[in-house]
Amino acid sequence: MNSEELCRVYRCLCDVTRLRILNLLGEDALCVCHIQQVLGESQVKISKHLAYLKSHRLVESERRANWMIYRIADASNPILEENLKCLQDLSNEDPLFMDDLQRLQATDTSVVCCTTSG
Amino acid sequence: MNSEELCRVYRCLCDVTRLRILNLLGEDALCVCHIQQVLGESQVKISKHLAYLKSHRLVESERRANWMIYRIADASNPILEENLKCLQDLSNEDPLFMDDLQRLQATDTSVVCCTTSG
DNA sequence: CAATAATATTCCTTTACAGGTATATACCTT
């Protein structure tokens, strides 16, 4: 873990959409369409941010049939973990993160339920 | 402390030079030329990054005669403080941060000693 | 007031990247 790596972690954290995604993935692994649903953002936008997070190793993905399941990377570094904790604390204060988590609870996130409609 | 603010803190943290500056300021308040000396970077570069940090309220400044003394902002938020701690831990591992701190120790940081030569 | 020192700002070029539209890819089902 050197200073360059550190910066790259922070680069990942300095976008609201990515923070929202990480906030969700802090709860559980999720497929793209569920993230998309919960955040109410476009497919491209979510997909790109996930690619960004993945390219910086904060996140891992695994294909399951048509779906890609994303999760916080196993070998994620201490800085990320510390900040995910902070994010968790903050999600009790910030309406944006809070609402995301509530929508996540209200969503059936089993992989079978990956239709954009429901 | 909302998600926007959070992002701005992370934006401040995602540049190596700014991390190095914060690492130094974590030790003590410093004037621009000492930061410049210790980091071995140009005046413009340091000055701009300090302005950036100040505009995002991570840092405060106070003029003393010709010199501007910069310090970590008083009302700095919990996220920043948490990450400054991480930075402190990391400065035992990363040669860049470590060397900076060593050069800082070796430098007379009294305001009187602000000649670029010394 | 002139000269000097410390710091800030302006202007410029380059790079990263956000987000949209359109399209491609991968997999499944029939």
Next chain:
DNA sequence: AAGGTATATACCTGTAAAGGAATATTATTG
């Protein structure tokens, strides 16, 4: 193989910001 679904990528435009060169600002000293 064809069509559908989930996801990724390419291309484009706009914006933030990094860093350098030159210049401006602010304060001190003579």
